Amino acid sequence: MLQRVEAVAGYTTYIDLIRPLILDKQIVSTGMTKEVQRVESAIQLALEGTSCAIVSSGDPGIYAMAGLVFETCSAKNIKILPRSEQVANMPKDSEIIYVEIVPGIPALSAGASLLGAPLTHDFAVVSLSDLLTPWEIIEKRLEAAARADFVIVLYNPKSKKRTWQLEKAQHILLAHRDQNTPVGIVTRAMRDSQNVDVITLENLHRAEVNMQTTVFIGSSASLQYADYMYTPRGYAGKYNIGKV
């Protein structure tokens, strides 16, 4: 995919990670909070006939850039068609872009694989960032997921400016879950200075987390085994259903 395009747009940090692969490409690189401009630039290039990839870390469809392409095109009335319908030497059309979304390995998969197997049963994924979502909605989701005994994956647990959300989440979870519930903390999964730790829910407020951390809160069925954390596939043991 990257080989085929003429331009690449992305957050500077991610562009730097793939720099050797894109030496001959036009680069549209912007900082952390410039997602909207970055996507608009990429769409503009595409409308002008320059193929452009937008890169994210993990999976571009999970808390990442794919949604913004649709938001932007919808707002500007730009038609989206699958790339498979694009034919060679097509006259360029300033109102259509051809899109292909290439799925990746999301942080929840990469992190889970390092922790053991925390996600082999139902789970809920919640971002603790209240920049674009009111905290009441986030709290309502945490509460619902905790009550219904989902394993819970937390994205964006803490940033330099957002410091209280994780501890607040811990309080909500402790109202429904044992203090010894295993909690997995994975920072910079599969990258330099990766860090993986299994702690308990009562110690979550002491964990070192940042914007590159994914947090995995066990369900009532999740267990720790040596340095690993896993969730049994079902309630077979508990309900004596027999193993099949």
Added chain:
Amino acid sequence: MLQRVEAVAGYTTYIDLIRPLILDKQIVSTGMTKEVQRVESAIQLALEGTSCAIVSSGDPGIYAMAGLVFETCSAKNIKILPRSEQVANMPKDSEIIYVEIVPGIPALSAGASLLGAPLTHDFAVVSLSDLLTPWEIIEKRLEAAARADFVIVLYNPKSKKRTWQLEKAQHILLAHRDQNTPVGIVTRAMRDSQNVDVITLENLHRAEVNMQTTVFIGSSASLQYADYMYTPRGYAGKYNIGKV
């Protein structure tokens, strides 16, 4: 990974998909309901000093085989260490196995990429299979996820023997969500005879689904755009927070 191991264990269908890559390997292939035996055989091989890969489709950590390795080792008191700690020519130890879990692209990511961008905000993942989980728990989770306005991903929506669960789930969801909520149906993502469709919640009971289908129920914020489905990143528009 596959190149390095001496044996490969997996469900017959998946073994067939990778057959050309594993011609020189010992194969431990069993049918659909033989997961426990398959994992036990793989662990037994490892204990005897034969390296063995267990293959799943999608991500091995999401509703798949990784958990069963931990369940089995825990039940049999077999110690698990990370493969990175294994050294060459180590004397074999009948009580330790060295494990590496290789994450993959889960069906939720592959399906989302084909639908557009349904998972760019909080979501919950629920399996409708009540073989190992009592239906009351599944229902409680659907209810909680629906109330808290999560996008909901349904795994295992229907099998030849389990035919009523999806329609029951639809009823639960309709109590909390508009009948025109976009619903994505993806069957055999990225494989031969892939099928992708965006319908509405009121028509979910008519959708053609099977064990290779993943269903994506939009949140109240999810939208359909042309043949695509997406969820805006936040509530920026709704709450006039401004685009950052």
